[in-house]
Every structure is written in C-alpha cells, then in structure tokens.
C-alpha cells in the first residue's frame with residue numbers, strides 16, 4: 001500500500017523530514033498507512049530549514065523535523081504528532097484510562113528512540129553542538 005502522495009499532497013497533509021531517512025517520520029508514516037491517508041513527503045533541505053526552530057522567532061517554533069503541516073497549522077514533536085493524528089483518525093481507545101495508557105506507550109516508545117539517538121548520533125554531542133543548541137534557545 002502506498003500512502004505518500006508525493007505528487008500532489010492532495011489530502012493537505014505535508015510531512016517534513018530529512019531526505020532518504022525513515023527516522024522519527026516513520027512513526028507518522030505508519031499512522032497514515034494504517035488509515036489509508038495520503039500525504040506529501042517534503043524532504044527539500046531549504047524547506048526543512050525554513051520550518052525548523054533555528055530560523056523561526058515568532059509563534060510556536062518547531063524544534064526539529066519531523067514537522068507535520070496542514071494549511072497554516074504546523075506541529076512538531078513526534079509523540080505529539082502521533083497523539084494528534086491518533087485522535088484525529090479515531091485510533092485512540094474509547095475508555096479514558098486506556099487513552100492514558102496509549103499515551104504512556106507513545107511516550108515510552110519515544111524515550112527509547114531518544115536513547116537510541118544518543119548512541120547513533122553520539123558524535124554530535126560536542127561542546128560546539130551543545131553551544132549551538134543553547135544559542136538557539138536564547139534566540
């Protein structure tokens with residue numbers, strides 16, 4: 001099943017993520033696949049930079065890809081996007097306590113991803129990298 005509508009993005013959903021990578025965007029792609037929802041993958045680096053924190057100073061800046069866009073609405077943070085789409089597409093359990101358990105699983109999965117990234121991207125955690133992140137938050 002092919003859910004990405006890379007030609008037209010007819011549904012209005014656009015998923016901004018780094019070219020050639022499954023990464024965190026894959027969790028969002030899986031939700032679109034589950035409900036057969038078309039979307040457009042946007043992997044143009046210039047577009048990604050435009051939509052990321054370092055170039056935004058107003059509103060609610062998106063920290064880093066993946067970023068979901070639908071019209072004027074943009075949303076970042078993978079677990080939040082998953083929760084948003086889960087609710088929108090009726091994938092959340094009916095019972096309130098089950099919804100909280102689903103949220104707990106969502107948060108746990110993304111904690112594991114973050115731990116894995118520390119190993120995979122360990123080379124990034126230099127003084128230079130931390131300083132650049134710190135400056136972005138002061139900006």
Ligand SMILES: N[C@@H](CCC(=O)N[C@@H](CS)C(=O)NCC(=O)O)C(=O)O
Nearest residue numbers: 023024063064065066076077078079
């Ligand atoms: N907590 C964020 C983390 C986002 C994140 O770190 N994205 C990575 C790719 S998976 C990224 O674009 N990093 C760019 C950078 O750190 O400069 C989320 O869950 O979406």
